[in-house]
Amino acid sequence: MRNSGPPKMLEATVAFLVPPACREEVVGDLCERYRSLGQYILDAVRTIPFVIVSRIRRTACPQMLVMQAFTFYLGLLGAAWLKDRTFVGDESGLLRLVIPVGIALLGLVLDDAYAQAGQRSQMALARGPVLGLGLALVSQAFFRAIDADLAVPGPIMLYGCALALPLSSLIRTLIPPVTDQLHQANIPADWLKLSGDWRGSSRAGLIAVAVVIAIIIIGTALVRR
Amino acid sequence: MAKSDALGQFEQVVLTAILSLRQDAYGVTIHAKVEELAQPKRVSLGAIYVTLDRMEDKGYISSWMSDPTPERGGRAKRCYRLEALGERALQESAATALRISEAVAKIWGKEWAKHWGKQWGKEAG
Numbered sequence: 001m002r003n004s005g006p007p008k009m010l011e012a013t014v015a016f017l018v019p020p021a022c023r024e025e026v027v028g029d030l031c032e033r034y035r036s037l038g039q040y041i042l043d044a045v046r047t048i049p050f051v052i053v054s055r056i057r058r059t060a061c062p063q064m065l066v067m068q069a070f071t072f073y074l075g076l077l078g079a080a081w082l083k084d085r086t087f088v089g090d091e092s093g094l095l096r097l098v099i100p101v102g103i104a105l106l107g108l109v110l111d112d113a114y115a116q117a118g119q120r121s122q123m124a125l126a127r128g129p130v131l132g133l134g135l136a137l138v139s140q141a142f143f144r145a146i147d148a149d150l151a152v153p154g155p156i157m158l159y160g161c162a163l164a165l166p167l168s169s170l171i172r173t174l175i176p177p178v179t180d181q182l183h184q185a186n187i188p189a190d191w192l193k194l195s196g197d198w199r200g201s202s203r204a205g206l207i208a209v210a211v212v213i214a215i216i217i218i219g220t221a222l223v224r225r
Numbered sequence: 226m227a228k229s230d231a232l233g234q235f236e237q238v239v240l241t242a243i244l245s246l247r248q249d250a251y252g253v254t255i256h257a258k259v260e261e262l263a264q265p266k267r268v269s270l271g272a273i274y275v276t277l278d279r280m281e282d283k284g285y286i287s288s289w290m291s292d293p294t295p296e297r298g299g300r301a302k303r304c305y306r307l308e309a310l311g312e313r314a315l316q317e318s319a320a321t322a323l324r325i326s327e328a329v330a331k332i333w334g335k336e337w338a339k340h341w342g343k344q345w346g347k348e349a350g
Contacts, residue, residue, distance in 0.1 A: 022303075026252070026274065029270065029297070029302075030270075031298040032296055033253055046269045046271055047270045047274070049271065050269065050275050054279075058278060058282065
């Protein structure tokens with residue numbers, strides 16, 4: 001039996017903040033080091049950000065992120081083109097689209113970092129873009145409150161998310177995130193990234209980007225008609 | 226086969242801690258040993274996790290989960306051990322450190338080596 005340890009509520013909060021893949025050992029280590037409430041909180045505050053960053057480093061793939069950023073941006077740009085062409089013509093308009101793209105990517109990265117270790121279902125993979133774009137939509141309310149010039153008009157955001165969501169989900173199902181590809185691999189992650197398995201995924205990535213570009217070109221041609 | 230990169234100073238300390246702890250190398254004990262080796266610098270537990278993850282990805286160390294223990298609220302430990310690549314990298318680093326020490330002692334004399342030997346002895350307790 002444990003005689004003294006952190007309060008259950010606090011320990012549950014810490015466990016919630018630590019990514020599931022390393023929750024067991026990190027929460028256990030923090031519990032073992034428990035001496036007082038203040039020390040435990042300080043320890044947790046000093047440890048959790050490092051653990052999250054380390055998990056993001058392990059799960060995020062730069063090539064995939066570039067591809068997803070491209071998809072999100074094209075979705076929003078397409079929606080702006082359809083709904084309000086003056087927004088596209090405005091210099092700051094194109095730059096304003098970068099903010100929701102960045103927030104959507106953050107959502108995507110966090111979804112991968114907080115995913116359970118192991119292979120995920122197609123539905124679980126599609127959750128990342130939903131979370132990212134949802135976060136981007138919600139953040140627009142915040143930007144409208146602090147500075148309306150930073151916000152993207154509501155209809156553009158809505159249509160943009162509707163366009164980007166299926167494309168982004170398609171890319172994720174075609175090229176699963178790093179953690180899913182590493183599942184059951186009993187060799188160091190850096191070696192696997194250098195091995196042939198990743199060449200296959202790069203090829204699939206190029207195909208996915210080509211499909212996205214083709215959709216955009218055909219869509220633009222149809223809109224012009 | 227992956228090429229072994231040169232180890233950073235912190236990585237050397239963490240690998241040395243794992244080597245000296247043998248079967249008992251996990252987050253808390255590694256942190257305590259690293260703080261002892263890196264005196265007078267303070268090291269956060271988070272920095273240890275980041276380095277352990279990075280070195281596991283490079284193939285220097287490997288990990289496994291132990292059985293849950295009551296003092297950890299029924300949670301398991303992630304134990305680490307040195308792999309062949311890590312051993313080789315640590316040997317190279319230790320050899321380099323030895324050569325540096327010898328070269329410095331040649332120039333600054335044996336008194337310097339004696340003085341720092343005593344100083345380190347005091348700090349290590």
